[in-house]
Amino acid sequence: MLTVGQVAEQLGITVRTLHHYDEIGLLRPSERSASGYRLYTDADVTRLQHVVVYRRLGFTLEDVALLLQDPQSVVEHLRRQRAVVAHRLEELQDLVTAIDRALEREMDNQPATPEELKELFGEGFNDSQAEAEDRWGDTDAWKQSRQRTAGFTKQDWERVKEESDSIHAAFFAAIDAGEPPTSRAAMDAAELHRRHIDERFYDCPPEVHRGLGDLYVSDPRFTATYDELRPGMAYYVRDAIHANADRQDS
């Protein structure tokens, strides 16, 4: 003979729930104490356990009542319920993939994290950024660049890398073909480079571009970065930039 509280704790449900089941007649306790307390027998509790299980299986209280009163159809009900749950499962699976897609989309719209940048541009990226901040942090170009790139998503950075790679590839092609920096191919590559900077980082008209080209030679860090790709490339790029700027002037 257990009271509501005891039964509730045993079955992990609330007292109100027991009251509710009593109210709707789904499970009235077999006895009441003299003072009106609900008293549940072991049989009541067993029955209740079934109710709880069926509820967890997703049956409505009405269905549960039917199940308890007509035990013959239990198998049928279970089968149907299994199908229902299996269906819900599929829906949820779909939902998860939908969420994942939504997440990916949203992630792409979120600024990229340092980790993602490291993944894209290698270990040294953050360091060189900090260094550049030190050197150029107070120039307008750098401020503009920082403001733009702060909102860059991973996708944006991926495009940046693609563009950068294809510009390098254009220079490689010109160099490997023995074309001089003043050649059309080299100048075109330089123009691509200028537009890349202009579009992605900061306003970069040909004159500003010239300054950047000079920097590639005067600053050993830039020089090293380019020369790692192809020996002498820093000079080649600078000359191509100048040639391109000259071409634009005329």
Add this chain to the structure above:
Amino acid sequence: MLTVGQVAEQLGITVRTLHHYDEIGLLRPSERSASGYRLYTDADVTRLQHVVVYRRLGFTLEDVALLLQDPQSVVEHLRRQRAVVAHRLEELQDLVTAIDRALEREMDNQPATPEELKELFGEGFNDSQAEAEDRWGDTDAWKQSRQRTAGFTKQDWERVKEESDSIHAAFFAAIDAGEPPTSRAAMDAAELHRRHIDERFYDCPPEVHRGLGDLYVSDPRFTATYDELRPGMAYYVRDAIHANADRQDS
């Protein structure tokens, strides 16, 4: 500019739902026609699509409102929701296995199907049953047996087979040890057999058992069944049954 009905159909929701969203201010259409019709712009529909998706993801309308008003936290919400859904998925998985277990238990409490019997006792079972029905269908013993076995579950039949096998094994042991049918071992096996029949099929006191023993010899079908196991076994069993019955009498 779409009306409620059109929007509802497009998004697979009901008109009432649109009314509801309007009522609670989650999504009021940007315009109304002169006659008061709700008119949804493309922007409204897009917003609604988000609402629908979020709802399908399990968010409450309140959460959806927050999401739509504070798009910065979308990723956070999605992540959390993904976790929620993943959790729900696990729960449902557990639920399915719970249902499966419940199903198995219920199946065991259901009478066994002919298929299950065939599986247990081999192809010929149904035929021999029909034949027996023909021969003994009007005897009380058969009627009692039929009534009992009709409610047998698969588990019951499995126990029957186990018992039957172990009784045969007992007889084999006696035979192989060269013990005569009147030996203690043979009589004990016969007694096991009697109790097996008595408990599982029909009331089988020693005198009835004697008759069954005689049948094993007089009916070629029974004889064949036993002699297939061990040549001469039908006679051996009959004699053991008689010896056992004699033992009980005294």
Add this chain to the structure above:
DNA sequence: CTTGACCCTCACGCCACGTCAGGCGTCACA
């Protein structure tokens, strides 16, 4: 005899709509 934990019975609240009822608006067709 008090105290605090438990129990009772109303009775209203919640969410996300469903489901009428009663009354306009709109449109194609006669």
Add this chain to the structure above:
DNA sequence: TGTGACGCCTGACGTGGCGTGAGGGTCAAG
């Protein structure tokens, strides 16, 4: 110029499965 079949409107109540009080009685320990 009707006319009938739709579609739209507002308002209001219903649903399921309880949650959450309010207001009061009961019980065991100290």
